[in-house]
Amino acid sequence: MTERRLARGEKLVVASHNAGKLAEIAALLAPFGIEAVGAPALGLPEPDETGATFAENATIKALAAARAAELPALADDSGFSVAALNGAPGVHTADWARLPDGTRDYGVAMALTRARIGEPEDEVAWFTCCLALAWPDGQVETFEGRVDGTWTWPPRGSQGFGYDPMFVPEGHVETFGEMDPETKHAISHRARAFAKLGDRLG
Ligand code: IMP
Numbered sequence: 001m002t003e004r005r006l007a008r009g010e011k012l013v014v015a016s017h018n019a020g021k022l023a024e025i026a027a028l029l030a031p032f033g034i035e036a037v038g039a040p041a042l043g044l045p046e047p048d049e050t051g052a053t054f055a056e057n058a059t060i061k062a063l064a065a066a067r068a069a070e071l072p073a074l075a076d077d078s079g080f081s082v083a084a085l086n087g088a089p090g091v092h093t094a095d096w097a098r099l100p101d102g103t104r105d106y107g108v109a110m111a112l113t114r115a116r117i118g119e120p121e122d123e124v125a126w127f128t129c130c131l132a133l134a135w136p137d138g139q140v141e142t143f144e145g146r147v148d149g150t151w152t153w154p155p156r157g158s159q160g161f162g163y164d165p166m167f168v169p170e171g172h173v174e175t176f177g178e179m180d181p182e183t184k185h186a187i188s189h190r191a192r193a194f195a196k197l198g199d200r201l202g
Pocket of ligand 1: 091
């Protein structure tokens with residue numbers, strides 16, 4: 001497969017409808033001089049995430065956006081995993097936050113995760129991020145990053161998004177929800193996936 005690059009000033013669709021992710025991805029793309037446009041701004045629909053892995057779901061989202069917008073597209077599929085739950089919620093992380101009216105509440109999702117862990121309390125947890133970079137002709141490449149740590153209860157902090165308040169990355173005492181964004185961006189699963197993607201940008 002030919003390695004394709006995206007040059008400074010080129011437009012890239014960010015295939016996400018999650019405001020927290022869009023903000024983090026825009027910040028991570030900024031140093032490369034890429035013009036990021038969110039899928040909601042282009043009125044792109046959200047495809048069903050029917051894959052069994054982060055890579056499959058990221059590929060589905062990136063390809064759908066690249067074909068619909070006729071532009072290169074970047075998708076992020078990510079999730080929170082708990083060792084005591086054999087890696088769940090994993091690819092179902094967003095589903096655990098879904099309320100009956102279709103909205104999402106991550107306070108509910110974190111409480112559900114804590115309730116399912118029960119006892120004994122194996123504290124190992126991690127976040128995974130898979131980025132897919134797709135082109136309108138169907139070429140796709142994926143890049144995966146992971147950050148290991150522990151889950152904590154009760155949740156702490158109001159920075160970040162999603163499950164950030166219940167995750168303490170290895171070597172730190174603050175949760176992702178307590179850290180300033182720059183500290184999270186330096187070590188997160190998303191930053192690690194971006195470090196690999198960086199070879200194709202700018
Ligand atoms: P999806 O990739 O859109 O299927 O959803 C990813 C899910 O993982 C969302 O529910 C997010 O809240 C959660 N998630 C992904 N990355 C992070 C993160 O950096 N912090 C907190 N939660 C995250």
